[in-house]
Amino acid sequence: MTGFESVAAFEAALAALPGPDRSAQAEAAERQGQLTKPPGSLGRLEDLAVFVAGWQGLGAPRIAHGRVAVFAGNHGIVAHGVSAFPAAVTAEMVRNFRNGGAAINALAAAAGLELVVVPLDLDRPTADFTRAPAMSADECLAALNAGAAVVRDDVDLLVLGEMGIGNSTAAAALCARSFGGAAADWVGPGTGVDAAGVARKVAVVEAALACHADAPTTAFETLRRVGGREIAAIAGAVVAARLAGVVVVLDGFICSAALAPIAAAHPTITDHCIAGHCSAEPGHARLLARLGLTPLLTLGMRLGEASGAAVAAGVIRAALAAHAEMATFAEAGVSGA
Template sequence: MTALNPAFADIVELLTAVPDGDEAAVAAVRQRNAALAKPVGSLGKLEQLVEFLARWQHRSAPRLDNPMVTIFAGNHGLAAHAVSAYAPEATAQMVANMTNGGSAVSQICGLHEINLRVFELALEMPTGDIATEAAFEDKMAAATIAYGMEAVAGKPDVIGLGDVGVGSTTSAAAVFAALYGGTGADWAARGSGLDDAGLVRKAGVIDQALSVHAGALNHPLEVLARLGGREVAAMLGALIAARHQKVPVVIDGYVATAAAAIAHAVNPQAIEHCLFAHVSDAGPHGRVIAHLGQRPLLDLGLHLGEGAGAALGIVMIKTALHLHANMATA
């Protein structure tokens, strides 16, 4: 077993030395919940969402003055294997649609006053084809994680993490297979709407990647560098920075969950500040969430990506906090 590249040392330290939540803030929220004009505990998960905010914002009176959904866009060399219903050029088109307000996540965020930020991650330079080479070098993976940390520079009160990228679900599936075992067929999902033949190709690419990199998947960050994508690395960085800056995180779908899975594999406590917004229509997604010891907030049959599920999760949190702050007391 080779030693982990020193480029990852700081990342491992940040994932290991994570700050605890604020239980005194949670107690204050529970005290107010008990005083609201309603039966005790009758708002169920909505009450728990306010506790979640209080714990990870470290505020006895949590707030949502600056809720944010952040989308990372990346392209993948593996897209050459026709593992998606779309060509790689579609990633830039999806980014343009989001920034122009024409996407589902744009509309959700606009309606509910949630800030939306989109980061393009060198779309003109896809990651390496994981069926034949590493996605990117260790130093570039570490640099992309560091870049993702900048997502919290705008000081959001809560941040939703989502992605776009042709080939991203194939890369995420390879990450899950490397972390949890199994074959490509166990983890491949239809993603953008693959037909049966495409799903078989997708599973084959995952199996080939696992074989090619079998001797270099000894650490979760090596799994990321060999099999992951820029969007997963950047979301991991955002997740790490959010924990250290007291920002709760809302995870979107299958690909965003891969970032959480990498963090969890390094240190299970590193994702305690993460809420999983929904379970997607991709069958393996539910298995990953269960493996992480989490329960999704919503089950709407979504398989859209682009952070739409995370945005809806933030809508639920905003609703919960509004009730907590504005209901009458008994």
């Protein structure tokens, strides 16, 4: 994926999002009807196989090279006490990912997925977005392109996640600016802050909305004003994956919030996306409803770092295995309905 040469190129991509291959979907649906089972008896596994077929353009879709991409960034708003952990934890966790010691290392391996970790200027946090845009236009474009860069030609499933102390506050600000509602509707405990911490987060989101109230509301402007580098990178990866026909599995609230500014103007941005799970962060269920996504799993997870999405990838693999490896009634010599 070559990325986006300019803000105009990014906006042009959003205005020309390709759709799935309907003939491949039809071929996959026809095969589902011939497999040795009552129609619909595998439930959503059948739908997943047809869904992936449409985006891969294959009647028998596969995951030959699934990739987990975890983006990491730091946030200037941490100075307001919005997290239970210090900003230094972002870089420390990146080191843990690279040393193989985090949950996502184990879960990606269990799902047969390659893991790539992309830290984004961790020594240079975004600006405090209660007073100024989080990023300059150039910084935001660079983050979008860092995300697009993980979409290589050989990747046929992309699982996305993030790491960034303070980023659940940025996610709440993105949702509030994109979809409306009070700051309190979108703010949750994140890393586990108490009631006073939640109140601080609400105040930060309210201040951000006020600071940028008169600014343009395009997807790019919202991402750069109240987002973060890792969040913009997720948005860039999702758009690049769409252009390449790659299915995306989204993780939790923060990962999904990267699409809020785009979905506000281009609701079909989620057409190639699967919500891996619904996290325990209160705003996630509300956000998924606005994005038109039904989560595969609800396990009470709230870790981030693509953990829930990686578990969901195992379900997607199971769906494709059943689709490709089951015998048809004719092959098995079994009488059909």
